[in-house]
Amino acid sequence: MVKLSDKMNNIKKDNTEQKIMDAAHTVFLKKGMDGARMQEIANEAGINKALLHYYFRTKQKLFEAIFKQIFKDSFPIIRKTLLSDIPIREKMDLFIDSYINLLSKNPFLPAFLLKEIHRDPEFFANVIKGSGINPSEILAMLEKEMGKGNIRKMNPCDLITNIIALSVFPFAAKPLLSIMLFNGDQKAYKIFLQERRETVKEFIFNAIFLK
Amino acid sequence: MVKLSDKMNNIKKDNTEQKIMDAAHTVFLKKGMDGARMQEIANEAGINKALLHYYFRTKQKLFEAIFKQIFKDSFPIIRKTLLSDIPIREKMDLFIDSYINLLSKNPFLPAFLLKEIHRDPEFFANVIKGSGINPSEILAMLEKEMGKGNIRKMNPCDLITNIIALSVFPFAAKPLLSIMLFNGDQKAYKIFLQERRETVKEFIFNAIFLK
DNA sequence: CTTACTTTTAACCAGTTGGTTAAACTATAT
DNA sequence: ATATAGTTTAACCAACTGGTTAAAAGTAAG
Numbered sequence: 001m002v003k004l005s006d007k008m009n010n011i012k013k014d015n016t017e018q019k020i021m022d023a024a025h026t027v028f029l030k031k032g033m034d035g036a037r038m039q040e041i042a043n044e045a046g047i048n049k050a051l052l053h054y055y056f057r058t059k060q061k062l063f064e065a066i067f068k069q070i071f072k073d074s075f076p077i078i079r080k081t082l083l084s085d086i087p088i089r090e091k092m093d094l095f096i097d098s099y100i101n102l103l104s105k106n107p108f109l110p111a112f113l114l115k116e117i118h119r120d121p122e123f124f125a126n127v128i129k130g131s132g133i134n135p136s137e138i139l140a141m142l143e144k145e146m147g148k149g150n151i152r153k154m155n156p157c158d159l160i161t162n163i164i165a166l167s168v169f170p171f172a173a174k175p176l177l178s179i180m181l182f183n184g185d186q187k188a189y190k191i192f193l194q195e196r197r198e199t200v201k202e203f204i205f206n207a208i209f210l211k
Numbered sequence: 212m213v214k215l216s217d218k219m220n221n222i223k224k225d226n227t228e229q230k231i232m233d234a235a236h237t238v239f240l241k242k243g244m245d246g247a248r249m250q251e252i253a254n255e256a257g258i259n260k261a262l263l264h265y266y267f268r269t270k271q272k273l274f275e276a277i278f279k280q281i282f283k284d285s286f287p288i289i290r291k292t293l294l295s296d297i298p299i300r301e302k303m304d305l306f307i308d309s310y311i312n313l314l315s316k317n318p319f320l321p322a323f324l325l326k327e328i329h330r331d332p333e334f335f336a337n338v339i340k341g342s343g344i345n346p347s348e349i350l351a352m353l354e355k356e357m358g359k360g361n362i363r364k365m366n367p368c369d370l371i372t373n374i375i376a377l378s379v380f381p382f383a384a385k386p387l388l389s390i391m392l393f394n395g396d397q398k399a400y401k402i403f404l405q406e407r408r409e410t411v412k413e414f415i416f417n418a419i420f421l422k
Numbered sequence: 423c424t425t426a427c428t429t430t431t432a433a434c435c436a437g438t439t440g441g442t443t444a445a446a447c448t449a450t451a452t
Numbered sequence: 453a454t455a456t457a458g459t460t461t462a463a464c465c466a467a468c469t470g471g472t473t474a475a476a477a478g479t480a481a482g
Binding site for chain 2: 139
Binding site: 054 | 429430431432
């Protein structure tokens, strides 16, 4: 039996596989599962279309690989800040910052996620359940803070929903808002988004801290 | 020259055209432009596929018709309450109510709009510009209220964005939130959404009214 | 160099999709 | 009744799409 040269094979494989992953990431995020074309991904990766199928048998499998990777890359960062041992005000500050940072770097992410969780909710549910994400610990943390009287008492589900909504929505609805609020001026909208780093915090803090 | 029997022709035409519009509405909202199939719309309408093309030459034209209609039906209701002559607190109360009512009746609307404005932002921009929607009057109204000291001073663009975000996001992200917060329990999520009618208002009022 | 194996490619295929065509049907006006 | 116009249908088509195949090119080991 012939042994493989692990080094050579893996370098090559990793290169192509990574090229495909990168290309698929780009195309899927822009066009979504339905709108993306295998040929376009192949072009983006600078390879033959058949090679896609050689590495990821089907479009579905390629899509799942990208989807899961996005999920794995994005969520842990956020969870970490939320469960650290710092005062609630700083914690929220950091949380919102890291959330907005993530979205600034991945502007297509919100729309992509919203699109795909509607297209195939079951698959999405499985990804979450298999990823060990557990929001209940975050909800518990919020309830504890309310019990201590640090923040106004409310349904913690509402609070977490509101924070995410205020952070995510302006990115998800960018084309709509940039037209309606700034007549399509992209630069003005970018400034608006950056300023929201602070104004969103103010808004939330006013809503939840007792005075 | 032969005259038409307007009555007969229009009744027939209206019937079929309406059947097509209804069917297209259903299918497009669920699947989006990319995911929708002309055959599926024809089936849903109970007619031949060729008849779709007879009434709306292309898929694109049919889609545009539906899209514009959705837009025309949805926005004026909201604008009306916002520009009426009642105290700001009641006004916001009504605004949020009518917004959430609209979304409760059209749960697919937010995800659909977000999907499509990303797919073809230019077409979307044209629809808005051609629809006479003018957010500047709403922004002006908010600024006036701030000037009178009725609500906390802030960027009115932020305020309107926040209100819409808090109202829309839970509907847009339903599959995500219902899994993460309620382990996929749809009924619990519906109750959550209904309760938000009040909790969202509290949250916003706490954020913007001085105490 | 030969062998065994993996990676890459060009050509191809079957199913689907948006869209067309020509004929059949319906209803009115003369 | 029949001519005229709009309406509806079945059959068809060209383009595209995801996926396959078989052969070529590359690579490490004996």
